[in-house]
Amino acid sequence: MVRGTREIYNLNLETVKEPRTMKPLRTAAVLASSALMTITLAPALAGEIVGKVKYAGNPPAPAKISITKDQAVCAKVPHLEESLLVAPDKGVKNVVVNVADPKDGKKMAAPAKNPTIDQNGCKFTPRVQVVPAGQPVDILNNDGILHNIHTLPKNNTPFNKAQPKFKKKMTEKFDKPDLVQIKCDVHTWMSGWVVVAGHPYYAVSDEKGAFRIADVPAGTYALEYWHEKLGKQTKPVTVPASGSVTADLEFPGK
Numbered sequence: 403m404v405r406g407t408r409e410i411y412n413l414n415l416e417t418v419k420e421p422r423t424m425k426p427l428r429t430a431a432v433l434a435s436s437a438l439m440t441i442t443l444a445p446a447l448a449g450e451i452v453g454k455v456k457y458a459g460n461p462p463a464p465a466k467i468s469i470t471k472d473q474a475v476c477a478k479v480p481h482l483e484e485s486l487l488v489a490p491d492k493g494v495k496n497v498v499v500n501v502a503d504p505k506d507g508k509k510m511a512a513p514a515k516n517p518t519i520d521q522n523g524c525k526f527t528p529r530v531q532v533v534p535a536g537q538p539v540d541i542l543n544n545d546g547i548l549h550n551i552h553t554l555p556k557n558n559t560p561f562n563k564a565q566p567k568f569k570k571k572m573t574e575k576f577d578k579p580d581l582v583q584i585k586c587d588v589h590t591w592m593s594g595w596v597v598v599a600g601h602p603y604y605a606v607s608d609e610k611g612a613f614r615i616a617d618v619p620a621g622t623y624a625l626e627y628w629h630e631k632l633g634k635q636t637k638p639v640t641v642p643a644s645g646s647v648t649a650d651l652e653f654p655g656k
């Protein structure tokens with residue numbers, strides 16, 4: 403595998419003659435400015451992975467979820483089954499696509515603002531998202547009723563916390579890479595997923611099933627596709643040193 407060399411650079415320090423009278427601080431400044439002028443950035447050697455995820459079966463009819471509690475608030479938005487969203491051309495939304503084990507040691511960059519899981523109309527929005535490991539996540543209650551956040555992690559410590567109507571925001575963290583289902587114990591139909599990423603090479607497919615993972619160090623990897631209903635698929639992908647590679651996938655129909 404070719405390693406990304408974006409951050410590998412050569413410092414060619416020119417020899418700076420130090421007169422005996424020169425003070426150490428001045429010497430350091432000269433050395434620093436000399437080094438800055440001669441930094442050579444190596445080519446990035448990174449490409450992008452683009453693709454489209456499809457479902458081979460017939461798109462499911464959008465089933466209605468029956469709202470059995472807090473109708474005045476929860477029924478203010480339509481509740482259709484969203485665990486498998488398939489576009490007319492069979493593109494699948496909310497598929498998490500990621501490079502397995504990239505080995506370059508990069509972490510996913512922290513976003514400028516905390517990611518949010520919004521509870522508005524008794525559903526989690528977004529339903530599926532990727533957050534960096536250790537990143538604080540704001541869980542919002544915009545419903546003004548009691549919700550109860552219950553996480554079902556594999557690697558992190560689970561929590562089960564009431565979020566009363568006056569508590570507009572709770573901030574939680576997921577320290578280890580994981581796939582965490584979020585449920586509400588008050589409204590049993592509520593379900594969401596937080597994918598906790600240990601590296602940056604992740605994407606979630608859009609409503610057309612399209613995804614894009616940028617800036618991946620050139621090399622050959624296993625590419626993983628995970629969907630909450632369709633399960634996991636893996637296929638090899640070779641990322642070029644520049645430009646893009648297409649990695650489409652079709653989940654078998656059920």
Ligand SMILES: [Cu+2]
Pocket residue numbers: 524548549550586587588589592
């Ligand atoms: Cu709830």
